[in-house]
Amino acid sequence: MNDDFGIRKKPADRDSTLEKVDRVAEKLGFASREGRKRRNAVGPTMPVNVKLPEDTYNAFLKFCDDNELTYRKGIEKLLIKAGYIEE
Amino acid sequence: MKQVIAFAASKGGAGKSSTCQIVAEVLSHHGQVVTILDGDPNEPQVRWRTGTSKLPITVIGDITENNVVKHINAVDEGYVLIDLEGVASRLVARAIAKADLVVIPFQASTLDAAEAGKTINLITEEEEIVERKIPFKVMLSRTSPVIKTRLETDLAAQLERNGLPLMRNQLNERAAFKSVFAYKTSLYELDPEKVNGIPKAIENAEAVTKEIVS
Ligand SMILES: Nc1ncnc2c1ncn2[C@@H]1O[C@H](COP(=O)(O)OP(=O)(O)OP(=O)(O)O)[C@@H](O)[C@H]1O
Ligand SMILES: [Mg+2]
Numbered sequence: 001m002n003d004d005f006g007i008r009k010k011p012a013d014r015d016s017t018l019e020k021v022d023r024v025a026e027k028l029g030f031a032s033r034e035g036r037k038r039r040n041a042v043g044p045t046m047p048v049n050v051k052l053p054e055d056t057y058n059a060f061l062k063f064c065d066d067n068e069l070t071y072r073k074g075i076e077k078l079l080i081k082a083g084y085i086e087e
Numbered sequence: 088m089k090q091v092i093a094f095a096a097s098k099g100g101a102g103k104s105s106t107c108q109i110v111a112e113v114l115s116h117h118g119q120v121v122t123i124l125d126g127d128p129n130e131p132q133v134r135w136r137t138g139t140s141k142l143p144i145t146v147i148g149d150i151t152e153n154n155v156v157k158h159i160n161a162v163d164e165g166y167v168l169i170d171l172e173g174v175a176s177r178l179v180a181r182a183i184a185k186a187d188l189v190v191i192p193f194q195a196s197t198l199d200a201a202e203a204g205k206t207i208n209l210i211t212e213e214e215e216i217v218e219r220k221i222p223f224k225v226m227l228s229r230t231s232p233v234i235k236t237r238l239e240t241d242l243a244a245q246l247e248r249n250g251l252p253l254m255r256n257q258l259n260e261r262a263a264f265k266s267v268f269a270y271k272t273s274l275y276e277l278d279p280e281k282v283n284g285i286p287k288a289i290e291n292a293e294a295v296t297k298e299i300v301s
Pocket of ligand 1: 096098099101102103104105106126171172173174228229230258259260261262264265278
C-alpha cells in the first residue's frame, strides 16, 4: 500500500496554496512523477453489494468524503485501521 | 526553533546529497537537532544511517510528493534538511514551498548553471504564491581547494551581475566527503588511517555550514 493519507477526523481544508504551487511548477517543467496508474492498480477485484442502515450508509459516505477517498479506498482504510490488512 | 533547508538542483550529481549530509553532520556534531528527509530515490541518507555513526541524526526515507509536506510539518524542532532528487518534479516544488532556505549546489560548468537558473525561476514564482521570501543560496561544489578555474571565476562574475547570491564558501572536492557515505560514518568519526585530509575537510564543512545557516 502506498497511500499517504492518514484518516482525518474533520473535513480537510483544501490546500489551495499547494495546488497553486503545483500548477506553477508544472508550467516550469516540475511535474508530478507519481503515476496515476500505479495508484489505482489493485490486481484482481471482487464486487460487494450491501444494504446498510441509513445512518451507517450516511456515515460511510461522509467518512469517504471528508478523507477524499473512493468507497474502495474507504473500506480499505477502515480495515487497515482495524488491523485486518497491512498498510 | 525549526529551520527547513531544501537542497535542490535539477541537475543530477550536483552535490545535493553530499552537501546535505555534510551539513547535517556539522550541525549535529555541534549539538543541533537534525532530521534529514531523504527524497533522493537512491536513498543515500537512509543507507548512511544504517552505519555506525553515533551522531543522533534522524533520517526519514520514502519521501514523495504526497508525503513531503506532512513529514516537514511533523518535525517540531531543529533543522529539517531535505535531500531532493536530481530532476525537476512536483516533489521539489512542494519542498521549496515549505522551505526557509533553499541551497542550490552546482559544479562549475555552464550547463549546471543553466539548471540552477531553472530552480531559481521556480523559487521566484513560488514566492508570489506563498507570499513570502524564499531565500536561496547558490554554492559551487566539488571545486579544487587550491586552484580556481577560469570557468569558476567567469560563472561567479556572471551570477554576481545577475544579482544572485553565490556563497563565499564552496564544498571542495575531497576524499573525506565521499568517505562518509562509503564508510557510513561522519567526518568526525572517520579513521585517519584510512582517509586523508580529515581536518581540512572538517574545516571546509564547518565554513560551508556556518555560511548556510547564518
Ligand atoms: N565535495 C565533494 N567531494 C568529493 N566527492 C563529491 C563531492 N560532492 C559530490 N561528490 C561525489 O559526486 C557524486 C555526486 O554527488 P551527490 O550524490 O552528492 O550529488 P546529487 O546532486 O545528490 O546527485 P543526484 O542528483 O543523483 O541525487 C557522488 O559520487 C559524490 O560522492
Ligand atoms: Mg542525491
